[in-house]
Amino acid sequence: MTELFIFFEQIYRIMFLLIPVLVSVAMIVWLDRRVWAFVQKRRGPNVVGPFGLFQTLADALKYIFKEIIIPASSNKVIFILAPIVTMTLALIAWAVIPFSESYVLADINVGVLYLFAVSSLGVYGIIMGGWASNSKYPFLGAIRSAAQMVSYEVSIGVIIINVLLCVGSLNLSDIVLAQEDLWFVIPLFPMFIIFFISALAETNRPPFDLPEAEAELVAGYQTEYSGMMYAMFWLGEYANILLMCAMGSILFLGGWLSPIDVFPFNVIPAPIWLILKILFLFILFALIKAIVPRYRYDQLMKLGWKIFLPFSLIYVVLTASFLMYFDLLPGQ
Amino acid sequence: MIAHAIVFYFFSLIAIVSAIMVTVSKNTVNSVFFLILDFISISCLFIMIGAEFLGMIMLIVYVGAVAVLFLFVVMMLNVAQQKNEWFNSTGRSSHIPIGLLVSIIIFFELIIVIGGWKYKPDLIDSIAIEINTELTNTQSLGSVIYTDYVHLFQLSGMILLVAMIGAIVLTFRQRSGVKRQSYFKQISRERKDGIELIDVENNKGVKIDV
Numbered sequence: 001m002t003e004l005f006i007f008f009e010q011i012y013r014i015m016f017l018l019i020p021v022l023v024s025v026a027m028i029v030w031l032d033r034r035v036w037a038f039v040q041k042r043r044g045p046n047v048v049g050p051f052g053l054f055q056t057l058a059d060a061l062k063y064i065f066k067e068i069i070i071p072a073s074s075n076k077v078i079f080i081l082a083p084i085v086t087m088t089l090a091l092i093a094w095a096v097i098p099f100s101e102s103y104v105l106a107d108i109n110v111g112v113l114y115l116f117a118v119s120s121l122g123v124y125g126i127i128m129g130g131w132a133s134n135s136k137y138p139f140l141g142a143i144r145s146a147a148q149m150v151s152y153e154v155s156i157g158v159i160i161i162n163v164l165l166c167v168g169s170l171n172l173s174d175i176v177l178a179q180e181d182l183w184f185v186i187p188l189f190p191m192f193i194i195f196f197i198s199a200l201a202e203t204n205r206p207p208f209d210l211p212e213a214e215a216e217l218v219a220g221y222q223t224e225y226s227g228m229m230y231a232m233f234w235l236g237e238y239a240n241i242l243l244m245c246a247m248g249s250i251l252f253l254g255g256w257l258s259p260i261d262v263f264p265f266n267v268i269p270a271p272i273w274l275i276l277k278i279l280f281l282f283i284l285f286a287l288i289k290a291i292v293p294r295y296r297y298d299q300l301m302k303l304g305w306k307i308f309l310p311f312s313l314i315y316v317v318l319t320a321s322f323l324m325y326f327d328l329l330p331g332q
Numbered sequence: 333m334i335a336h337a338i339v340f341y342f343f344s345l346i347a348i349v350s351a352i353m354v355t356v357s358k359n360t361v362n363s364v365f366f367l368i369l370d371f372i373s374i375s376c377l378f379i380m381i382g383a384e385f386l387g388m389i390m391l392i393v394y395v396g397a398v399a400v401l402f403l404f405v406v407m408m409l410n411v412a413q414q415k416n417e418w419f420n421s422t423g424r425s426s427h428i429p430i431g432l433l434v435s436i437i438i439f440f441e442l443i444i445v446i447g448g449w450k451y452k453p454d455l456i457d458s459i460a461i462e463i464n465t466e467l468t469n470t471q472s473l474g475s476v477i478y479t480d481y482v483h484l485f486q487l488s489g490m491i492l493l494v495a496m497i498g499a500i501v502l503t504f505r506q507r508s509g510v511k512r513q514s515y516f517k518q519i520s521r522e523r524k525d526g527i528e529l530i531d532v533e534n535n536k537g538v539k540i541d542v
Contacts, residue, residue, distance in 0.1 A: 003335065075359075075361075078362075108384065109384055109468045110388050110470060113385070114388060116388075117392045117395075117396060120395075121391070121395060121396060123400055124368070124400075127400070127403055131361065131403075131407050139407075143404070146400055146404060150397060157392075
């Protein structure tokens with residue numbers, strides 16, 4: 001009986017995490033459109049609900065009631081599987097995100113590796129969708145995005161090594177606790193910038209949204225998708241963006257820690273700080289979408305392989321030598 | 333304990349079935365997807381026996397990178413005609429001897445490993461390095477690889493580097509007529525390189541040579 005009880009308790013905890021994530025994904029879509037509109041001196045979605053907050057929910061409702069069209073010449077199983085894979089991978093990664101010292105769903109030893117693995121699997125949803133559509137534009141979009149995501153993962157991996165050198169543990173809670181005195185954004189500022197830009201490329205956001213460049217590829221890998229399946233791609237994409245923001249705030253911005261340990265700041269509960277940091281990073285994402293023009297594909301590849309990768313590798317050597325020379329290596 | 337067994341059999345069943353499906357399925361792309369499923373369930377098995385680092389690295393390297401490249405190559409082939417003919421064909425059986433040889437070797441290796449284990453139950457204690465069970469396996473792996481076995485580790489890195497260079501050399505070809513962007517040229521271009529002011533005489537025009 002106790003096993004059953006534990007089972008239901010786990011399900012309750014998972015729901016308690018997933019439902020807020022899904023709701024905040026809907027809100028974040030609204031925020032993205034609002035920021036974009038304000039930069040361009042438009043109003044943005046402001047009709048449905050207060051400040052247009054329920055716009056995304058209305059859109060989602062519309063998608064649910066639309067017909068799902070499956071192309072006759074597509075590979076149907078993989079075609080249907082692709083949005084499910086995207087959505088699932090975007091959601092399972094949230095299991096290891098620590099919201100405070102005690103509130104984390106799965107406090108595993110290799111939290112960073114898990115996050116990295118799940119985000120590197122994210123490319124499958126796109127490749128599967130693009131290939132199974134059996135159509136030119138989705139396939140081109142899928143190939144572009146696969147190459148792009150694999151390239152930028154490499155530099156993200158090297159950046160994570162930088163942080164790990166300073167922490168000495170792969171556990172996400174340990175990484176946050178190691179930043180109690182100094183957030184890693186200060187000593188590793190160049191790495192933070194590169195992480196941010198790589199995260200833009202990893203989530204296919206502008207200026208690196210070549211997989212769905214609407215001027216060339218209609219809508220890239222999601223061209224043939226409609227109704228709920230399109231909505232799942234879209235929710236998965238935004239959940240991934242939120243996840244990248246969470247990863248950035250845990251690795252560099254001190255996770256749930258308050259910026260300074262004085263009165264008005266340290267009474268605010270820890271999860272609020274994490275949420276504020278995620279929001280801050282997300283607003284940066286949205287601003288960049290509004291103000292930066294799209295990269296050319298060869299520029300994108302050049303940036304990933306010839307600039308970010310060597311630079312972050314050199315920074316690994318620098319960090320390691322610095323820690324070694326000043327005897328700051330953790331875990332000794 | 334029962335839950336543990338159920339989960340173990342669940343993942344191993346998926347692993348075995350998908351491994352069979354890799355060879356049996358007619359569409360090569362489906363084969364690659366089954367291979368990915370196989371990798372994922374094997375990494376779950378790794379995690380179940382407590383080797384979480386290996387399991388995650390398996391996911392990152394094999395599923396996140398190697399299988400993506402597999403898919404890339406397979407998808408580039410003509411999709412409609414790409415059928416896994418080998419399993420159905422009756423005439424061509426030249427692959428069978430090689431396949432048999434490889435599988436027999438693997439089979440004997442497995443027998444040696446498992447037999448040695450059965451024959452000498454304390455085999456795991458007779459290995460050269462001491463295992464510190466207090467450390468997480470990421471730490472213990474790191475402390476062994478980067479100290480006692482650093483030369484072998486670097487050697488394997490060199491082998492991989494050579495393989496990488498080999499692949500680049502094999503596929504590299506210099507194409508003529510490609511217009512490349514040179515930032516240096518762009519930046520160092522001055523006004524007099526691009527613009528020339530000419531007084532045009534009436535009814536004469538200007539001769540332009542590009």
